Amino acid sequence: MSSKGQWTRVDFSRVPYDVFTDPQIYEQENERIFRGPVWNYLCHESELPNVGDFVSTWVGNTRVVVARSRDEGFHAFENSCAHRGAQIVTAVRGNAQRFSCPYHLWTYNLKGELTGVPMAGGVKGKGGMPPCFDKKDHGLNVMRVARFGGLIFGSFSQEAPPLxxxxxxxxxxxxxxxxxxxxxxxxxxxxxxxxxxxxxxxxxxxxxxxxxxxxxxxxxxxxxxxxxxxxxxxxxxxxxxxxxxxxxxxxxxxxxxxxxxxxxxxxxxxxxxxxxxxxxxxxxxxxxxxxxxxxxxxxxxxxxxxxxxxxxxxxxxxxxxxxxxxxxxxxxxxxxxxxxxxxxxxxxxxxxxxxxxxxxxxxxxxxxxxxxxxxxxxxxxxxxxxxxxxxxxxxxxxxxxxxxxxxxxxxxxxxxxxxxx
Ligand code: FES
Ligand SMILES: [Fe+2]
CATH class of the missing domain: 3.90.380.10 (Naphthalene 1,2-dioxygenase Alpha Subunit; Chain A, domain 1)
Structure with missing residues (x-):
């Protein structure tokens, strides 16, 4: 830790001020807390009453989309394309059948799985993705999702305990x-x-x-x-x-x-x-x-x-x-x-x-x-x-x-x- 200040009391009656001002600590928080073994609040179930409903939210620094799929499941994934990282969803909320990245139209289902890659088979026999390319390997970064009392939570970590x-x-x-x-x-x-x-x-x-x-x-x-x-x-x-x-x-x-x-x-x-x-x-x-x-x-x-x-x-x-x-x-x-x-x-x-x-x-x-x-x-x-x-x-x-x-x-x-x- 780069902190100039130190934690000096085991009962936490002193808190070094650096934790509020140090950019390096802020970056570490995103990795160790928001992407760590915690459950992050995402949204309330009543905001997603229908299949295809979605909301955009944040987990720490990370843009996240929460969507309701056909099987009544709730899914959460990073709002960043598996191709070259573009933000896919710009609306705060809405209803969609699928999510298409604006850049090259890679398309994902409501679970964040990659379902379409334009020109994957090439054009007039030329180009296209290599034979080893498998859409299954290129879904969005999904979160674990758990619900309690209508609250939807997500975690990037397998270490988070049962909700x-x-x-x-x-x-x-x-x-x-x-x-x-x-x-x-x-x-x-x-x-x-x-x-x-x-x-x-x-x-x-x-x-x-x-x-x-x-x-x-x-x-x-x-x-x-x-x-x-x-x-x-x-x-x-x-x-x-x-x-x-x-x-x-x-x-x-x-x-x-x-x-x-x-x-x-x-x-x-x-x-x-x-x-x-x-x-x-x-x-x-x-x-x-x-x-x-x-x-x-x-x-x-x-x-x-x-x-x-x-x-x-x-x-x-x-x-x-x-x-x-x-x-x-x-x-x-x-x-x-x-x-x-x-x-x-x-x-x-x-x-x-x-x-x-x-x-x-x-x-x-x-x-x-x-x-x-x-x-x-x-x-x-x-x-x-x-x-x-x-x-x-x-x-x-x-x-x-x-x-x-x-x-x-x-x-x-x-x-x-x-x-x-
Ligand atoms: S960056 Fe999303 S399709 Fe290319
Ligand atoms: Fe207050």
Missing amino acids: VDYLGPHAVAQIERLLVQRKPKVLGYLRQRIPGNWKLYNENVRDPYHGSLLHQFQVSFGLQQPTMKGGIKLDKDLKNTWNHSIISESDKDNQAIVAQAYEGTGKYNPNMRMADPALTQVPLDLGDGYKTTILSIFPSLIIAQVDNTYAIRHLRPKGTDLVELHLTYLGFESDTPEMTQDKMLTANFIGPAGYISLEDGEALRLVQQGIRHRQPGGSEVLEMGGVGAIEDTDYLSQEISIRGFWSHYHRTMGLGMKEQA
Whole structure:
């Protein structure tokens, strides 16, 4: 590893800043993580209802196409021709019988197998492909595909464990709660380009500590408070996190505790009110009391319920200092028109200009700016909630789940440790 910084704590309470800025590390991530023993989120089944439906997506740096074939199978392959590498599919989504590369019209079926090579037999007895050329040897680079709860995942590696094991019991339970109990339908998409490293976003969604601090909207209007009940649950690899918060009636009486938590910041105004509070009064339609649940699955998937907003967030890294966040907003087949309207309203919490999440994008930008010209060798300090063991908590002000992310990142990247006290 070329890093100037070093990993110095086995509990991952220090993270060298180079991981966010070093182009060589970024290239290694594509090889060791996105093409490594992980399951990458590709799309949701409901986006491919018919034979021939396809979507274009990204796995790390790699363009990928996911298609539904005649045998009801889902297939994923690199969007790069087996002939001379051209990008084959340019549409974001659509329906096709086959995929033809624009350059020399090599043609592939919905499984990514090569089915046609123009002029393979020569023209007027001349030219053509050599006798040893066999189309079977020149299909597209296909991924392993696995599905759970309507989510389609792909892996370039044979080493990735069975998908359910990879997800872990908490993720399985949450996917069933959010995406299986009711049949999801896509309400729409948003994309956001955030000028920060993709791992900063992984930190952000595993960081309930910031929830009531960065997001003044949430605190001011009672969506999130430091007094709320909640916690985190991790899978056995510590890579996937489920964090959740529950708001109860008693939180309304906690103003003194909240004011104390903000003491010295000059940021808390208990008298602030919304002129039109409709946005914050949409009833929770799951009826289980969870105000916010964020399920983060290594390396690039987040399934978030924020009040009544349900969204799949997919990270598409674009370099050391840029990530595209692709949001798929979900409603449910069983929703009444009013419920759909409510979901459209609360969608304003999340997204590029969301009342809550615009600040997350800004926080990433500020970190990336802050570390760009920092003195070499620096590292993050992750000690909130304690150091040492990385384990579940029943409280929210913690950075333990971020350390869990880094432990798995470090292992998957095959990095070393120069332990210091
Ligand atoms: S590069 Fe695709 S057919 Fe030649
Ligand atoms: Fe946030």
